[in-house]
Each structure stands twice: as structure tokens, then as C-alpha cells.
Amino acid sequence: MTTFRDGLQGAFFLLLSFLSLAGAQSSPWSQADSAQVDATPGNTLSHPGSLKSPVTPFEPTNHPKVGDVVGVKWKNSWWAGRILEARPNQRFQVTYVGWEESWNEEVGLDRLGVSAEAVEISEQLKNPSAGGSGKPRVPAVPVRGGPEVGQEAPGFEIKTTDDKTIKLADYRGKYVLLDFWATWCGPCRGETPNLKAVYEQFGKREDFVMIGLSLDQEKEKPIAYAKEKGTQWIDGFLGGEDKDGVAAKYGVRGIPSIWLIGPDGKVTARGLRGEGILEAVKKALGEKKT
Numbered sequence: 001m002t003t004f005r006d007g008l009q010g011a012f013f014l015l016l017s018f019l020s021l022a023g024a025q026s027s028p029w030s031q032a033d034s035a036q037v038d039a040t041p042g043n044t045l046s047h048p049g050s051l052k053s054p055v056t057p058f059e060p061t062n063h064p065k066v067g068d069v070v071g072v073k074w075k076n077s078w079w080a081g082r083i084l085e086a087r088p089n090q091r092f093q094v095t096y097v098g099w100e101e102s103w104n105e106e107v108g109l110d111r112l113g114v115s116a117e118a119v120e121i122s123e124q125l126k127n128p129s130a131g132g133s134g135k136p137r138v139p140a141v142p143v144r145g146g147p148e149v150g151q152e153a154p155g156f157e158i159k160t161t162d163d164k165t166i167k168l169a170d171y172r173g174k175y176v177l178l179d180f181w182a183t184w185c186g187p188c189r190g191e192t193p194n195l196k197a198v199y200e201q202f203g204k205r206e207d208f209v210m211i212g213l214s215l216d217q218e219k220e221k222p223i224a225y226a227k228e229k230g231t232q233w234i235d236g237f238l239g240g241e242d243k244d245g246v247a248a249k250y251g252v253r254g255i256p257s258i259w260l261i262g263p264d265g266k267v268t269a270r271g272l273r274g275e276g277i278l279e280a281v282k283k284a285l286g287e288k289k290t
Contacts (some may be wrong), residue, residue: 029256031043038220049121051078055113063090064112069097069122071109071115084186097122106184146251149270153261154249161214161223161235173263175284177210177277180238180247180257183221186258192229194277199233202281207263213238213246215255260284 005263021160045246054070064083066069072081072094080097087093092110097118155174157167168176179195183190202208210233214222217240228237240248250259258272260280269280 036171049080053117071113073111080121156246178259183225184213
């Protein structure tokens with residue numbers, strides 16, 4: 001999430017500028033809020049994850065494993081990163097140490113290297129309140145701007161992945177769970193089981209609807225993901241540049257960003273994560289906790 005300039009318009013154009021530099025595999029919607037700390041790879045002055053020591057490139061036959069802490073090249077600098085997933089053709093999904101909740105991308109082996117400094121940084125950034133569990137320190141990713149709870153949710157009209165037109169106003173009188181997400185976003189994928197749990201319990205109710213709002217560059221990505229995971233809720237497509245400004249209206253600068261809108265069109269909850277998603281829906285729909 002980014003607030004480098006005054007106003008939503010300035011922030012939005014800055015995000016678009018970053019997208020053009022980062023390429024299709026990374027997106028401005030994964031960037032965290034500079035009001036806390038600017039974790040943008042390349043900003044070596046404000047985040048401890050930047051590396052100063054030399055990084056040794058991996059050999060083609062010596063691949064990093066899932067969970068390994070390595071050096072990750074971003075533009076002209078190296079950062080401490082963690083391997084999330086090994087993919088075909090020597091591609092890897094990585095997250096940047098110290099900013100796991102809001103920055104991850106797919107990179108090639110040529111952008112990875114062995115780094116003792118990266119391992120040391122990872123150890124230093126472990127959350128002391130985690131009781132030695134090894135969980136990384138993850139700064140909060142608040143929503144900046146956008147409607148507060150109790151305020152009117154911004155309306156929108158968008159296309160779904162199957163080219164249907166939907167409006168938020170179409171669902172007036174129902175609770176609407178909105179999920180700003182993307183397939184390249186590891187934390188977004190991590191919320192899929194929680195969202196499926198909500199849909200399994202409430203998805204057939206006439207007074208409730210779920211809408212995913214994909215910020216992927218290509219529409220085929222969320223279509224394939226929905227097929228792979230068996231998700232059945234509405235898939236809206238905003239595109240990587242969010243040309244209709246829906247994410248900007250909601251103050252979204254980091255994903256996932258999950259909102260619950262009430263039947264009156266007002267925000268009931270925002271910034272939902274994990275089990276809190278199901279709990280918020282249960283509370284809103286008058287269900288008893290199980």
C-alpha cells in the first residue's frame with residue numbers, strides 16, 4: 001500500500017508507474033504502506049531486508065528448496081527472500097523477508113543467490129512475541145483511505161471473468177463479501193480455504209453473495225485458479241491496472257483486502273483475514289458461533 005503523494009489520485013498514478021517497472025509478475029497491489037516502512041525492493045535506506053554482502057548465484061543444477069532463505073535480485077539491488085514454491089522451468093515464487101504479508105512474486109533462477117546475510121537477517125526479523133516459533137515479523141497492512149465501517153461502500157460496475165456485467169447496486173438488500181486479490185499473491189491464495197469455508201456455509205443463502213475482484217494482468221489466470229481450486233463465487237476482473245479505479249475507491253494498496261458490505265450498502269467490516277472472515281459473516285447473518 002502506498003501513500004507517497006497526497007490524495008488517492010497521486011497514489012494511484014504512482015502505483016501504475018511501479019507496475020510498468022515491475023512487469024507482469026509483480027504488481028503495485030502487493031506493495032505495503034510506506035507510512036509504516038517503505039519495503040519496496042530497492043529502497044535500501046528504510047528496510048532491513050536489503051543485502052549489502054555479495055550474493056553467490058545458484059548453479060543450474062543446484063536449485064533452492066521451498067522454505068530456503070536466499071538473496072533475491074530486484075532491479076539493481078539484492079534482498080533477503082524466502083522460497084514459497086518451486087515451479088516449472090526454473091521459476092520460483094518468493095516472498096521478501098520482513099514483508100511476507102504483502103510482497104511476493106515469481107522469479108527465475110537467475111534472480112536468486114546464496115546469501116548468509118539473508119539467512120542472518122531472517123533470524124533477526126523473527127517476531128520475539130512468537131515464542132521462538134520461527135514465525136517472521138509481519139508488519140500490519142492497514143487500509144489507507146476508502147470508506148470506514150458504517151460509511152457507504154463505493155459503487156462499481158465491472159465485468160466478470162465470463163464477461164457478464166455486474167454492479168454492486170445489483171446486490172442491495174444482501175450482504176456482500178468483496179475480496180480484492182490476485183493469483184500471483186501468496187497471501188491471497190492462503191485465504192482461499194477460509195473463503196471456501198464461508199461459501200460452503202453461506203454461499204447458497206439468498207441474502208448473501210461473494211465477489212472476487214481480481215487484479216491479475218490476464219483474465220485467464222483467475223479462471224484457471226477457480227477451476228483448480230473449485231471456487232464457485234462470482235469472479236470479477238479488474239485487471240492489473242484497475243482502470244476503473246475500484247481498488248482506489250476502496251483505499252486498497254495491498255492485497256488481499258477483504259470487505260463485508262451490508263444490505264444497506266454500508267461497510268460492515270474491512271481488512272478481514274483468516275478465521276475472522278467467517279466470524280464476521282456469521283455475526284452479520286445472525287448465526288451462532290460453532
